[in-house]
Amino acid sequence: MRFAVLVDFGSTYTKMVCVNIEERKVVATDKYPSTVSYDAAIGLYQCFDAARAAIGDENFRSALKLATSSAAGGLRMAVVGLTKSLSIEAGRNASFSAGAKIVCSMAGLISEADLETIEGSEAEILLLCGGYEGGNTHGLLHNAEVLSESKLAIPVIYSGNSSVARDIRRIFISKGKECFLAENIIPDVSSLNIKPTADIIRELFMNRITNMKGVGSVQKEMDGPIVPTPAAILSAGELLCFGTKNKTGMGTIMVADIGGATTDIYSYIENKSFSGAKIIGTPEPFAKRTVEGDMGMRESSICLVKEVGEKNFAERCGISEIFLKEAIEKRTTFTDYIVDDCREKIIDHNIACYAVNISARRHAGYVAKEFSSGCRLVQRGKNLTEIKTIVGTGGIIVNEDDAVSILENVRINTSEKGHILLPEKINVLVDWDYVLFAAGLLRKYDEEAAFAIMERSLRLI
Amino acid sequence: MDIQIKRRFNENELPDMQSVVADAEKIASGISIGETLFMKKHGVKSEGEYKRKMMKAGKITKHTHIGWNDWSTTEQGFKRVYEELEKAGSFIDRFGVCLDWIMGVPENYRDKFQAGGGLIFKTQDEWSAIGQVVPVQPHLGDHMIGSLNGVDNTVNALGAGVTTIGNLAHYYTYEYPGLDMELYRTEDYMKAIAIMAHFKDDGAIIHSNLDDGYGAQFHDLANLVGWAKLERYIAEDLLGARVSHCYGNLFSDSMLRIVFNRAMTMIDKYDTPGSFVNGNTIDYGMDISRNYGALCAYSLADIVCQMKYPSGYAVAPVPLTEAMRVPSVEEILEAHKTIDMMIEKAPYYEKFINWEKINSEAEILVTGGNAFFERVINAMDDLGIDINHAGQVASALKAIGAEQLEVAFGAGLSNKNAMRGRIPIRPTSIIQTINKIRDDVISKQRFEEERPLTGINIVLGSTDVHEFGKEIIKNVLKKAGANVFDLGTTVSVAEIADTLIETGSNVVLMSTYNGIAYSFGKNLLESLKEANLEGVHVIMGGRLNEPIDGSDLPVDVSHMLKEMGINTDNNVETIVDVIASFNR
Known part of the structure; x- marks a missing residue:
């Protein structure tokens, strides 16, 4: 095959990137208002028509066709573990790397009240984890009993201490609930094993949940399973970092994807101790993704402004609080709103700046002196001080006049130095043609082509 | 496995090898090696040349460390040691001179720091005096190559006629607080080594004390030999210098000292004479009689080795009071005379030693x-x-x-x-000792069949870098059937509570050594309370002390820990019973 047609089903747009694989070039891109809420196939056929027009019938017929989906905000997960710093953190890392979004996480022995929260979270998969191998069993059995009695009708993945795996599965099955088993996510002190869990999450996403109508007919048109968009971007970022057989990678990078409902941050770097600090908590994955459900340009702009403070935000934009309130209402009501004047532009710009600023700080690790007499520096989370480059992707970045100043928000200021583990200096690149998702899909079939289309989109060649 | 590299600078910022060597050559071309009284007396151009002569003649050489604070005491000491030994019909070949730490700092940074009260040389004349007091060859080890001021000090030392200069190992373990100049230091390190390389045919030898550097941190002697090869690779293969590896402080087994000397000779491609074998100071304590035994035991081995396989290493008579104070002249003399007797008696042993086994x-x-x-x-x-x-x-x-x-x-x-x-x-000797303690403890416990801790989960760790105590306990607990989760060394209070939960343990054992026992115990109990883990049993052992009420000296705090409910029995022999009783 000479061509690939790569489609992303988002909640606002259905996007298409058509690639000439041999020439390693994007030959056409297009987008159409999303149709996932009634029939995803409509948007798909619009994309296909555009691709057919660009490369001709014959090439289209033989083209590789793949798709990602982030419709309805993507895959929603709940994580129940035993402790925040160990099992929950590992569970979150597994879920994020599979492309999911965490809507609820609970540590320790869960109560009836906790159960209501989980039930109310509209999670689509529940991850139950905790306990090292040979470690805790009592807390896991307790949590399984409580969860099995719930009204939840979603699949459960268990990736805790394997010595009670069978008992846990029996508990769920006997109450008519699906339960899948994965290897222990934290087998021992200082070891992390997220891949088996992430694989099961992706598998479930593909087969059960894509949150779009008409998924059956869409899937029939495709040469591979529909992948969560963030999982494809995670893979694309990894390719950018490592490079290919013939191309040197970019080394330590971050990717920021600012969407309407969420902001995703990805980082590719080995976690190292900052200044000799003692690293505690669960080990950090090399390729890490986090997603902030309260940081976005539209649906969640209201939460973002609340976090920053209305007064603060209005002052920064040079507008009144009343104007800000209206502006935000507009964004949450009409999520496809496109800014039409310069004051609105300033508001969008500042939302984006804060989204990057706050999401990066939640993604990054930090150090603190914790034990006075030992005067020891303790590090929690991932050290990103040596990240060299940030890549921005997503609609806002491409449409912004000043994408660089938005993305530079990952940099730390003087007061954060030696505390928050983000870089002081950073190069900024922008995914101008929105191809990261496409490169992530294509990577499995042709790494060189996937890498080359990203290089072009980042204006490196 | 993943290798964690704690970089302090980007190594690509280092200048390339060619320009480093060119710089060094330029500096070296302005140096002429001075002549010490010792060189004059023996008609040699370097200490290395003298050593080679002695090796051929089958003569044992002797080394003494000098650690007095100021130059006039040092000068007086040089004279008295030399003269008194001559008078007694004894001898000494070399003095190891300790410089003040500030000498390892470049001159333009020194005014920011408080000097340590040790020897400081300011001018070339002051440096040169070191070899002009008595005909004993000076050796300079620490705060030379591998410090922040290696090039300057090497230039001055060579000018003063010092031809064996340390200390490659220093680069890896000695830090100059407040001066994070690692890039500068590394470049200086390379240059100083390259300057020594320039004078290799004139007998310049770089000394490296394995026991000062990473050597002391290995558990396996084979790896220590490999490490010595790595140091040689850097200094000899890449920069062209000649290296001699010193060892001995941490070698308690007399025969092992010989074996190791042989290994050091085997990995030396250039037959470079050794600097000296340090005394076995791990066996030195407060009991002079026992120290006396230790001195005889290690020195006899070192001497016999040099008799059979001369490799240039001087023998070091360590004064019996070394663990207690800076030794006096009398105490130095006493150690020398002891060793003189060992030199007399060593030949009787040499013939009956199984050299094949040693090799x-x-x-x-x-x-x-x-x-x-x-x-x-x-x-x-x-x-x-x-x-x-x-x-x-x-x-x-x-x-x-x-x-x-x-x-x-x-x-x-x-x-x-x-x-x-x-x-x-x-x-290594330290590991041998630890293993012996462990085996003794385990052999005293009679739980082979019952394994009283079967099914019990325990969290274990050490508050600092010391892991030996923790390892002994871990072995004992495992032997008793416990399921042990090891948090490793430098454990932070913040990670213990969550680990107890994930492991389902209700016992935590912390080994401590670095004088923080009280604060650690107190913070730990607070964090357990916060996590609703008040039922967890805390056991602390090791050195349970801490400076209390603003004093500098750590005092025993075990009674305070005990009052808080922490077990401080500090007894490896009863620990299994104690833990078993928690769960009864």
């Missing part, structure tokens, strides 16, 4: 050392480090650290339960 033991160490060396070099190549660049290799080795090197590339067989995940080919 084959040494070969085992060298084979293991080669494996370690190869693995490390290959891995560094894979990690993208330029293995032909001396500075890149040295700084990467430092950034990786001895423990990781040993865990990842050690020569010993992998074993999950062994300390550092490998069974040492030949354990």
Whole structure:
């Protein structure tokens, strides 16, 4: 095959990137208002028509066709573990790397009240984890009993201490609930094993949940399973970092994807101790993704402004609080709103700046002196001080006049130095043609082509 | 496995090898090696030349460390030691002179720091005086090559006629607080080595005390041999200098001292004479009679070795009071006279020693050392480090650290339960001692069949870098059937509570050594309370002390810990019963 047609089903747009694989070039891109809420196939056929027009019938017929989906905000997960710093953190890392979004996480022995929260979270998969191998069993059995009695009708993945795996599965099955088993996510002190869990999450996403109508007919048109968009971007970022057989990678990078409902941050770097600090908590994955459900340009702009403070935000934009309130209402009501004047532009710009600023700080690790007499520096989370480059992707970045100043928000200021583990200096690149998702899909079939289309989109060649 | 590299600078910022060597050559061309009284007396151009003569003549040489604070005391001391020994019909060949730490700092930074009250030389004349007091050859070890001021000090020392100069090992372990100039230091390190290389045919020898550097941190002697090869690779193969490896402080087994000397000779391609073998100071304590025994035991071995296989190493008579104070002239003389008697008696032993066995033991160490060396070099190549660049290799080795090197590339067989995940080919003396304590404890416990801790989960860790106490306890607990979760060393209070929950343990044992026992125990109990883990049993052992009420001196705090409910029995023999009783 000479061509690939790569489609992303988002909640606002259905996007298409058509690639000439041999020439390693994007030959056409297009987008159409999303149709996932009634029939995803409509948007798909619009994309296909555009691709057919660009490369001709014959090439289209033989083209590789793949798709990602982030419709309805993507895959929603709940994580129940035993402790925040160990099992929950590992569970979150597994879920994020599979492309999911965490809507609820609970540590320790869960109560009836906790159960209501989980039930109310509209999670689509529940991850139950905790306990090292040979470690805790009592807390896991307790949590399984409580969860099995719930009204939840979603699949459960268990990736805790394997010595009670069978008992846990029996508990769920006997109450008519699906339960899948994965290897222990934290087998021992200082070891992390997220891949088996992430694989099961992706598998479930593909087969059960894509949150779009008409998924059956869409899937029939495709040469591979529909992948969560963030999982494809995670893979694309990894390719950018490592490079290919013939191309040197970019080394330590971050990717920021600012969407309407969420902001995703990805980082590719080995976690190292900052200044000799003692690293505690669960080990950090090399390729890490986090997603902030309260940081976005539209649906969640209201939460973002609340976090920053209305007064603060209005002052920064040079507008009144009343104007800000209206502006935000507009964004949450009409999520496809496109800014039409310069004051609105300033508001969008500042939302984006804060989204990057706050999401990066939640993604990054930090150090603190914790034990006075030992005067020891303790590090929690991932050290990103040596990240060299940030890549921005997503609609806002491409449409912004000043994408660089938005993305530079990952940099730390003087007061954060030696505390928050983000870089002081950073190069900024922008995914101008929105191809990261496409490169992530294509990577499995042709790494060189996937890498080359990203290089072009980042204006490196 | 993942290698964590704690880089302090980007090694690609180092100048290339050619420009470093060119700079060094330029500096070296302005130096002429001075002549000391010792050189004049023996008609030699360097200490190395003298050593070679003595090796040929089968004569033992002797070394003494001098650690007095100011120059006039040092000068007086030089004279008295030399003269008194002459008077007694004895001799001394070399003085190891300790400089003040500030000498390791470049001159333009010194005014920011408080000097340590040791020897400080300011002018070339002051430097030169060191070899002009008595005909004993001065040796300069610390705060020279490997400090922040290696080039300047090497230039001055060579000018003063000092031709054996240390200390390669210093680069890896000695830090100058408040001066994080690692890039500068590494470049200076390379240059100083290259200057010594320039004078290699004039007898310039770089000394490296393995026991000062990463050497002391290895558990397996084979890896230590491999480490010595790595140091030689940097200084000899990449920069062209000549190296002599000193060892001995941490070698308690007399025969092992001989074996190790043989191994050091086997890995030396250039037959460079050794500097000196340090005394076995781990056996020195407060009991003078026992120290006396230790002095005789180690020196006899060192002497016999030099008689059979002369390798230039001077024998070091360590004064019996060394563990208690800076020795007086009288105490130095006393040690020399003891050793003189050992030199007289050593030939009786030499003939009956099984040299074949010694050499084959040494070969085992060298084979293991080669494996370690190869693995490390290959891995560094894979990690993208330029293995032909001396500075890149040295700084990467430092950034990786001895423990990781040993865990990842050690020569010993992998074993999950062994300390550092490998069974040492030949354990160092410290590890031998630890193993012996462990075996003694285990043999005294009569739970072989019952295994009283079966099914009990326990969390274990150490508050600082010391792991030996923790390892002994871990072995005992495992033997008793417990399921032990090891948090490793430098454990932070913040990680204990969550680990107890994930492991489902209700017992935590912390070993401590660094004088923080009280604060650690107090913070730990607070954090357990916060996590609703008040039922957890806390046991602390090791050195349970801490400075209390603003004083500088740590005092015993076990009664205070006990009042808070922490078990402070500090007794490995009863620990199994104690834990079993918690669960009864």
